[in-house]
Structures are given as C-alpha cells and as structure tokens.
Amino acid sequence: MNQPSAAAWFAQFGVDEDLIRPALGLATQYGADQAELYFQHRTSTSVALSDRKVNRVHTAVDLGVGVRVVVGDQVGYAYTEDLSAAAVNKAAATAAQIARASGKGVPEQVRSAIGHPNFYPVSRSWADVPIGNRVPLIRAWEKAAFDADPRVEKVQVSLADGESYIYIARANGLRASDYRPMTTAWVSCTVNEEGRRESGSYNLAARDDLTFYTPDRQERLVDMAVDRALKALTATEAPAGELPVVMAAGSSGILLHEAIGHGMEADFNRKGTSIFHDKMGKSVASGEVTIIDDATIPGARGSLNIDDEGNPTERTALVQNGVLNSYLHDEISARHYGVAPTGSGRRQSFRHPILPRMRSTYMEAGPHKPADIIASVKNGIYCETFSNGQVQIGGGDFAFYVRFGYLIENGRLTRPIKDVNLIGNGPKVLAAIEMVGNDLVVDEGGWTCGKDGQGVPVSQGMPTVKVGKLSVGGGR
Amino acid sequence: MNAKNTRLDLAADVVAQAKALGAQEVSAAVVESSSINLTRRDGKVEQASEATSRRLSLSLMVDDKFSSHSTSDLRPEAVQTFLARAVAATGLLEPDPERRLPDPALMGRGTSEEALDHLDPTYADWTPDDRARLAESMEMAMDARRADDFISSTSYYSDGRSHYTQVTSNGFSDESEGAWYSLGSTLTLRDEGGRRPEGSSFYAVRHRADLPTVDAIADQAVERSRQAVGSGPTESGRYPMFLENRVAGRILGILSGPLSGSAIHYGRSCLADKLGQSIGSSLLTLVDDPTIPRGLGSTPWDEDLLKAQRRTIVDAGVLQQHYLDVYYARKLGRDPTTGSRTNWVVPPGERSWQALAKERDKSILVTGFLGGNANPLTGDFSFGIRGLLLENGEVVQSLSEMNVAGNLLDIFHKLAAVGDDPWTWSATRSPTLLFDDVAFSGT
Numbered sequence: 036m037n038q039p040s041a042a043a044w045f046a047q048f049g050v051d052e053d054l055i056r057p058a059l060g061l062a063t064q065y066g067a068d069q070a071e072l073y074f075q076h077r078t079s080t081s082v083a084l085s086d087r088k089v090n091r092v093h094t095a096v097d098l099g100v101g102v103r104v105v106v107g108d109q110v111g112y113a114y115t116e117d118l119s120a121a122a123v124n125k126a127a128a129t130a131a132q133i134a135r136a137s138g139k140g141v142p143e144q145v146r147s148a149i150g151h152p153n154f155y156p157v158s159r160s161w162a163d164v165p166i167g168n169r170v171p172l173i174r175a176w177e178k179a180a181f182d183a184d185p186r187v188e189k190v191q192v193s194l195a196d197g198e199s200y201i202y203i204a205r206a207n208g209l210r211a212s213d214y215r216p217m218t219t220a221w222v223s224c225t226v227n228e229e230g231r232r233e234s235g236s237y238n239l240a241a242r243d244d245l246t247f248y249t250p251d252r253q254e255r256l257v258d259m260a261v262d263r264a265l266k267a268l269t270a271t272e273a274p275a276g277e278l279p280v281v282m283a284a285g286s287s288g289i290l291l292h293e294a295i296g297h298g299m300e301a302d303f304n305r306k307g308t309s310i311f312h313d314k315m316g317k318s319v320a321s322g323e324v325t326i327i328d329d330a331t332i333p334g335a336r337g338s339l340n341i342d343d344e345g346n347p348t349e350r351t352a353l354v355q356n357g358v359l360n361s362y363l364h365d366e367i368s369a370r371h372y373g374v375a376p377t378g379s380g381r382r383q384s385f386r387h388p389i390l391p392r393m394r395s396t397y398m399e400a401g402p403h404k405p406a407d408i409i410a411s412v413k414n415g416i417y418c419e420t421f422s423n424g425q426v427q428i429g430g431g432d433f434a435f436y437v438r439f440g441y442l443i444e445n446g447r448l449t450r451p452i453k454d455v456n457l458i459g460n461g462p463k464v465l466a467a468i469e470m471v472g473n474d475l476v477v478d479e480g481g482w483t484c485g486k487d488g489q490g491v492p493v494s495q496g497m498p499t500v501k502v503g504k505l506s507v508g509g510g511r
Numbered sequence: 512m513n514a515k516n517t518r519l520d521l522a523a524d525v526v527a528q529a530k531a532l533g534a535q536e537v538s539a540a541v542v543e544s545s546s547i548n549l550t551r552r553d554g555k556v557e558q559a560s561e562a563t564s565r566r567l568s569l570s571l572m573v574d575d576k577f578s579s580h581s582t583s584d585l586r587p588e589a590v591q592t593f594l595a596r597a598v599a600a601t602g603l604l605e606p607d608p609e610r611r612l613p614d615p616a617l618m619g620r621g622t623s624e625e626a627l628d629h630l631d632p633t634y635a636d637w638t639p640d641d642r643a644r645l646a647e648s649m650e651m652a653m654d655a656r657r658a659d660d661f662i663s664s665t666s667y668y669s670d671g672r673s674h675y676t677q678v679t680s681n682g683f684s685d686e687s688e689g690a691w692y693s694l695g696s697t698l699t700l701r702d703e704g705g706r707r708p709e710g711s712s713f714y715a716v717r718h719r720a721d722l723p724t725v726d727a728i729a730d731q732a733v734e735r736s737r738q739a740v741g742s743g744p745t746e747s748g749r750y751p752m753f754l755e756n757r758v759a760g761r762i763l764g765i766l767s768g769p770l771s772g773s774a775i776h777y778g779r780s781c782l783a784d785k786l787g788q789s790i791g792s793s794l795l796t797l798v799d800d801p802t803i804p805r806g807l808g809s810t811p812w813d814e815d816l817l818k819a820q821r822r823t824i825v826d827a828g829v830l831q832q833h834y835l836d837v838y839y840a841r842k843l844g845r846d847p848t849t850g851s852r853t854n855w856v857v858p859p860g861e862r863s864w865q866a867l868a869k870e871r872d873k874s875i876l877v878t879g880f881l882g883g884n885a886n887p888l889t890g891d892f893s894f895g896i897r898g899l900l901l902e903n904g905e906v907v908q909s910l911s912e913m914n915v916a917g918n919l920l921d922i923f924h925k926l927a928a929v930g931d932d933p934w935t936w937s938a939t940r941s942p943t944l945l946f947d948d949v950a951f952s953g954t
Contacts, residue, residue: 080600085777088605089604090576090610091578091607092600092604093578094581094597094600095580095582096581096582096583096584096593097583098582098583099583109555110557111558112558112559112560112561113560113562114562116565116584116585117585126561129561133556166600167603188778189777225778225779232778232888233888234777234778234779273893275747275914275916275952277744277953277954293882306552306663306699307662307699307707308699308709309707310705310707314705386562386564388558388560422884425895426881427708428707428709429662429699430702430706430707430708430709430739430742430911431707432881432895432897432911432912433881433882434882434883434914436882436884453886453891454886454889454892454893455893455916456882456883456893456895456914458882458895458914506744506913506952506953506954507952508883508893508894508913508914508915508916509952510891510916510917510918
C-alpha cells in the first residue's frame with residue numbers, strides 16, 4: 036500500500052479547501068508569521084490476554100483539528116473535535132487573538148503540496164486487519180511463554196496497533212500529509228521459584244504492519260520476557276556510590292536521551308534555560324562520540340516522514356566527533372537562530388501545541404570491542420535493561436532507572452543486580468565517556484518521551500559504552 | 512433541550528443502542544472539559560491556548576465477554592458505526608464474567624455535589640481579561656524580585672472545567688462537575704560551571720479564592736531556585752531524612768502499586784499478605800478520603816461507580832486495606848473496597864520539622880526527586896534526589912547528583928516523626944516526614 040492520500044481521507048469528514056481557506060483567513064486576520072490547521076484522525080485497537088484468556092479489547096477513535104497562530108515566539112492555540120465550519124472557524128478566531136497587537140502582515144498564499152519519502156510503508160492498513168486475526172498471535176505468545184520454563188506462573192500479553200492520518204494546511208499555502216502506523220506487542224510473566232517470585236517483560240514497537248511480527252521477532256519477544264524474569268530471581272541489591280559504568284548496546288540510549296537529548300531541544304536554548312546553551316561548536320566529549328537524532332530509520336517507532344509543522348525530516352547530528360553540532364529545531368527556534376528547521380516540531384495530537392522533540396536518538400559505533408570495554412573495568416557495574424529516566428534541563432542533572440544489570444569485578448561480569456537509579460550531570464558524563472563500542476543497536480522497544488505533559492513515540496540506541504563515573508543509587 | 516439533558520440523553524441513548532446491538536451490560540460516560548492556558552515570559556504572552564473537548568467512553572459485556580471503547584467523533588452516524596464495531600469485536604473474545612457490573616446497591620454517590628464543593632460558583636463569571644491580568648501580575652511579581660543572576664523566568668496560569676455524565680444498564684445515572692485553577696512560576700538562575708539551576712512554585716485549587724497571593728508564590732519560586740545554586744553530592748552514608756511535605760507523595764506513592772488488586776492478583780505485590788500486620792512505625796497513619804470539600808482528589812464515586820467513602824489504609828503502622836476494584840476482588844474471592852486512590856491524608860504531628868532538625872547534628876532535607884522507581888514485587892526503591900544538607904537544622908550544602916534507596920517493608924518502620932505542616936495543595940496531603948537512618952549515595 037502506498038501512502039494513502041490524507042486529503043482524500045479527510046474528505047469523508049467534510050474537510051476541503053472550502054472549509055480550510057476561510058478558517059485560515061480568520062486565523063491570520065490580525066497578521067501572523069505562520070498559521071496552520073492540523074487535522075488528525077487516529078484509530079487504535081488493543082487486544083489483551085490475562086489468566087489464560089484473550090479477554091479484553093479496547094478501541095479508540097480521535098478526530099479533530101488544532102489551529103495554531105505564530106507571531107515571533109508567541110503562539111496562540113485552540114482545537115476542536117467538531118469539524119463543522121462553525122466550530123473550526125471559532126477555534127481559528129480564538130487562536131488569532133495572540134496576534135491582535137502584533138501589526139504583522141498576513142503570510143502570502145502560494146498553494147503547494149510537498150512530497151516526502153516514506154520511511155514506514157505498509158502492505159495493509161491496521162483498520163483492515165480483523166480483530167480476530169490478532170487473537171492467534173496472542174495465544175501463541177502465551178503458550179510459548181508457559182512452554183519456555185516450568186517456573187512461569189502467570190503470563191499477560193497485549194497487542195496494540197493504530198494509525199493516524201495527518202493533514203496540515205498552512206497559511207502560506209503549503210499542504211502536507213502523512214499516514215503513520217504504529218504497533219506494540221508486550222509480554223509479561225511472573226516466575227515462581229520455591230516461593231520467590233519475580234516478574235519480567237519485553238516489548239517490540241514499530242511503525243509497521245502485521246508483517247512486522249516475523250517468527251524471529253515473536254520468539255525474541257517471548258524469550259526475553261521469560262529470560263528477564265528468571266534472571267531477576269538471581270539478582271541482588273546494587274552497590275552505592277560513584278563507580279565506572281558500562282552501558283550495554285541497545286536501550287542504553289536512554290542515557291543520551293536524558294544526558295543531552297532534551298538539553299539540545301532548541302526551545303530551552305533560545306530561552307537560555309539549557310546547560311548546553313553556550314556550548315555550540317565546542318568540544319563536549321571525546322572524538323569517539325557522535326550522537327545522532329534521526330527521523331529516517333525505516334520502520335522505527337521514532338521515525339517521521341514529515342514533522343508536525345509539515346517540514347521534511349532528517350538525520351541530525353547533535354554531536355559530531357565530540358563537538359556540539361546542532362540543536363533540534365521547530366520553526367520558531369529555527370527562525371530565532373537563523374537556521375533551517377531540523378524537522379523536529381512534534382505534538383502528541385491535534386490537542387497539543389508543537390514543541391521541538393527527539394525522534395530516534397543514538398550514538399554511532401566506535402572502535403572498541405565490547406569485551407575489551409568490560410575487561411577495562413576493575414570495579415563497576417554493567418547496565419542492561421531500563422525502565423525510565425528524567426532530566427533537569429538547566430542544572431544538567433539526569434537520572435535513569437536500571438531494571439537489571441551486573442557487577443563488573445576485575446574485568447568480568449559477575450553478580451546480577453537490579454532496581455537501581457543512576458544519576459549524573461549531562462556535560463560531565465559526556466566528557467567522561469571513555470570507550471565507544473563497535474556494536475551499535477537501535478532498541479526495538481516502545482519508548483515514549485514526555486515533555487510539558489505531552490508523550491510522543493521515540494527510539495533510542497547505543498553501542499557498548501564506558502562512562503568513567505556515575506552515581507549509583509544502590510543500598511549496599 | 513438544554514446541555515444537561517443532551518449529555519444524559521447521549522449517554523442513555525448509547526446504552527440503549529449497545530443493548531439493542533446485543534450487549535447485556537453497558538456503562539457509558541460522556542466527559543466534557545474545557546481549559547485555558549496562558550504562559551508569559553519576557554513581558555509578553557508566550558502561549559495562549561484554549562481547549563474544549565467532548566468524549567464518549569463505554570464498556571460492554573456481550574455474552575460475558577468484556578471490552579472498552581472511546582471516541583471523540585460524536586456525529587450520530589459515526590457513533591452508530593462505532594458501537595456496531597465495538598459489539599462485534601467483543602464477540603471474538605473469551606468470557607471473563609468477573610467483569611460484570613457491580614451490585615447496584617453498592618453503586619451511587621458517596622458525597623453530594625454541594626458537600627464536595629468542587630465547582631467554584633464564580634468560574635463562569637471569570638473573564639478573559641481577568642485571566643490575562645492574573646497571569647500578568649504573576650509575571651510582575653517575579654520581575655519585582657529580579658536580580659543579576661536571573662536568566663529566565665516563566666509564569667503560568669491555567670484553569671478548566673470538567674463535567675462527567677455516567678449511565679449504566681443496571682440503573683446508575685448521575686453527573687458531577689468541577690473546576691480548577693493553577694498558578695505558578697519557574698525561574699532559571701546563573702551558577703558556577705555553566706549550570707543553570709531552576710526552581711519553581713505551583714499551586715492548584717478548586718476555588719480561585721484559595722490561591723495563594725502572587726507574592727507568596729514568587730517568593731517561594733525564588734527561594735527554591737536559590738536553594739539549587741552551588742549544588743553537588745555529599746558523602747554516601749546513612750542520614751536522617753526530612754521528606755518535605757510537598758514532595759512526600761513520591762515516597763508514600765511506592766505503596767500504591769503493591770496495594771492494588773491487579774498487583775496482588777498477578778503475584779506482583781510485596782503487600783499481598785500483610786493485611787493486619789505492621790508495615791511501618793506506629794506514627795504511620797494513612798487515610799484515603801474522597802470526601803474532602805474542595806479536595807483535588809475528591810470524587811463522588813470511584814471508577815466502578817461504587818460510592819466513594821473515607822478509608823483508613825494504614826492505622827498506626829498496621830495495614831488495614833488493599834485497593835480492590837470489583838474485577839480483581841471477584842478474581843481474588845474477596846469483597847471490593849475501591850480501585851481508585853483519591854486524596855491521601857497523613858494526619859499532622861505536633862512539632863515543626865525545623866525544631867526536629869535542630870536536634871540532629873546532620874540530616875538531609877529532600878526537596879525534590881529526579882528519576883527513580885520502585886519494584887512493587889520486592890518493595891525495593893531507588894530515587895534521585897535534590898535537597899539540602901543540614902547540621903543542627905542549619906543549611907550547610909545544596910545537594911544534587913545523589914540517590915536515596917531502600918525497601919518499602921523497611922523504610923516506613925524508620926518513620927521517626929511527623930511534622931506539623933500538612934500540604935493541602937495536592938491530592939497527597941502530608942506534613943514533612945522524618946525518617947531515621949536512610950541510605951543515601953553520593954560521593
């Protein structure tokens with residue numbers, strides 16, 4: 036299936052140029068640098084299994100339009116779920132209020148439609164997959180989990196999918212559209228060994244269709260969930276204090292997301308509130324370190340064909356060979372800095388304003404073998420799986436929570452550890468990256484990034500990396 | 512037809528339509544909400560937004576099979592198609608009879624709208640100009656405190672109103688409506704080494720008259736930003752911990768997961784077999800109270816539409832109740848309590864934390880958290896913290912890049928004193944709490 040035409044899709048809801056033009060006229064009645072209507076129709080389905088039964092389905096529909104009027108760095112914003120001309124015009128008039136005292140001109144209408152590459156082609160729309168087709172997959176994953184080990188006591192499975200049709204109509208005449216599929220599969224199990232219980236889970240996420248679930252992926256989904264629960268049975272309390280830390284390849288990208296990713300979102304920098312504000316063009320890490328935020332990885336959860344302002348997306352180097360290279364821009368910050376937008380303007384839905392956001396954030400591979408990196412640590416920890424993180428933008432302090440890892444003693448992985456928060460300061464930790472492995476993995480999990488109350492899908496990746504020092508919050 | 516009847520009629524009509532399509536039980540909710548947000552920075556409005564939203568949610572039982580659905584596409588023909596698909600999808604599942612609606616005798620309203628007092632009668636008269644002036648006065652209060660080390664300050668005002676309509680096929684039909692206001696500022700300061708520490712102060716209330724003055728909020732935002740200047744870690748070790756009232760919910764909150772019926776049912780709770788047992792010192796009492804007038808977590812009914820009522824969760828250290836919704840109660844063969852956490856109240860003690868701190872040579876006042884998590888199955892937790900190192904109650908260092916770690920089944924036994932300063936501006940209403948002998952890791 037090629038990208039369906041979102042303009043044609045929205046015709047079923049009465050959205051056409053006769054609706055759009057008057058509304059944009061009202062939005063720009065007091066002048067504006069830019070204004071747009073963002074139409075979204077999203078449908079989603081989730082089917083879940085617990086207690087050995089496929090016993091729950093949830094479906095949701097979201098339909099509406101967000102109207103935004105931009106004057107300099109000022110934003111007026113309103114939305115409606117009612118696509119009648121009266122309701123859309125009212126939202127447009129409300130958003131226009133921000134420009135009342137601006138004295139700006141109205142953007143010139145030059146009708147144009149942008150094309151774009153397609154980083155997430157699908158062979159079949161999720162809406163065309165009967166709900167009954169999901170059930171055998173879920174059943175098979177449950178059976179495989181119980182078959183994997185006799186200690187597996189309870190299994191929960193869910194398969195969630197959905198698709199979003201986006202149509203962006205801008206006051207400068209540009210029309211852009213996108214079709215964004217998403218699927219997430221989750222397996223969780225509880226294991227019981229002589230009365231000691233632990234749980235483990237694993238998930239896979241992608242902008243893809245049902246063919247994403249290849250036999251290999253299905254096997255990994257189940258095996259990893261069971262493996263994590265069983266490993267937790269053997270794990271004990273983590274150490275406390277400042278230690279060298281080795282980040283495993285894959286979801287360790289959470290360190291980049293928190294240590295530098297958020298701080299490179301340009302809204303914080305144009306306001307002077309990020310610790311990276313005055314570091315552009317300066318060396319922030321060793322030459323081995325190149326950090327990318329990429330919207331173009333085929334099928335990745337964080338990928339985007341266009342951003343939510345209708346701009347083309349790209350692969351943006353935040354740090355190139357140790358030197359701070361580019362912020363993540365939406366149009367407001369790009370205008371502020373006099374640079375091109377990086378296609379990073381994102382919103383959770385038509386109900387939310389646009390902000391500069393990450394997409395897929397990872398570090399490029401370096402020269403070292405993972406085994407050599409571990410062997411270089413006398414006394415430290417190895418971090419393998421993660422649940423959540425947070426950053427304080429101005430101070431630069433960040434944290435991430437390690438679900439599972441190992442002690443490193445004399446260059447070897449020894450005792451398993453779990454449930455420990457690690458904390459550090461972004462610029463200090465970047466400067467303390469001592470070795471970068473040759474084994475980059477972009478994690479396949481369903482990560483969601485939160486900012487100003489908005490969640491957007493992201494990906495993250497990392498090769499094996501050694502950080503000289505992080506504060507480890509264990510109890511020992 | 513007025514708006515009130517339209518909402519009840521829509522919900523009742525959805526219930527009738529779903530039954531006609533083959534559902535035996537239906538619960539429908541129509542939620543309408545509106546909100547206005549104003550953000551100011553550098554002497555002007557940075558963002559003004561207005562939202563109005565209307566959403567239909569429903570859950571269905573079709574031949575003892577369960578599903579839930581929601582949509583914002585409320586065109587009548589779209590709702591019809593949506594319901595037909597919803598009923599058809601449900602038929603593909605396996606039976607889960609514990610999902611049936613509760614006994615109607617348990618359902619209903621625990622507190623009247625008047626007693627909850629969550630709709631400020633002046634809300635409707637509050638004009639756009641009034642809002643603009645309040646947001647501007649918040650920013651001016653921050654400006655009046657401007658010093659050389661100020662980098663940026665942002666002020667926020669928002670308010671909103673929500674209306675809930677609930678109708679079920681077994682006879683429940685009721686409505687509830689509330690408003691809220693929120694006001695606050697954040698401030699970023701210049702610090703050594705390029706650091707830009709920030710602090711903030713925010714308040715949320717049901718009635719506008721309960722908001723603190725903009726001067727009080729601005730003073731706190733500046734004070735909390737100054738506290739973060741020059742911060743760093745101190746030595747790892749065991750310290751008395753003063754847990755500031757406004758952030759106490761983060762540590763108390765680790766009880767939530769393991770108290771829930773789902774955690775108990777799926778074997779993921781360290782509190783499953785602790786009913787009637789001591790889980791903390793005799794100073795720990797925790798009450799869930801949905802009836803507090805103007806309370807941010809107050810509600811007339813819970814998620815199962817059971818009458819919301821005051822419950823003692825922990826009494827003098829002894830665990831009294833789990834959070835059992837109707838579904839998991841049936842799965843566990845027990846009576847339901849409620850699945851919904853509302854206001855959590857820790858009754859205040861008699862002494863100020865400042866007086867208690869003077870009696871300890873060294874202690875740590877935790878004023879904020881960064882990251883971290885807790886494992887409901889084992890009770891282990893580990894959180895990043897911000898705070899102040901105190902000696903005999905005097906501030907000697909601003910703390911950051913530190914973690915606090917422990918176990919749920921241990922930490923509450925270390926509760927040594929409860930302060931006299933209950934925080935009433937959130938759904939967690941706790942005074943500052945003192946825990947002895949808590950593990951902090953830093954340098």
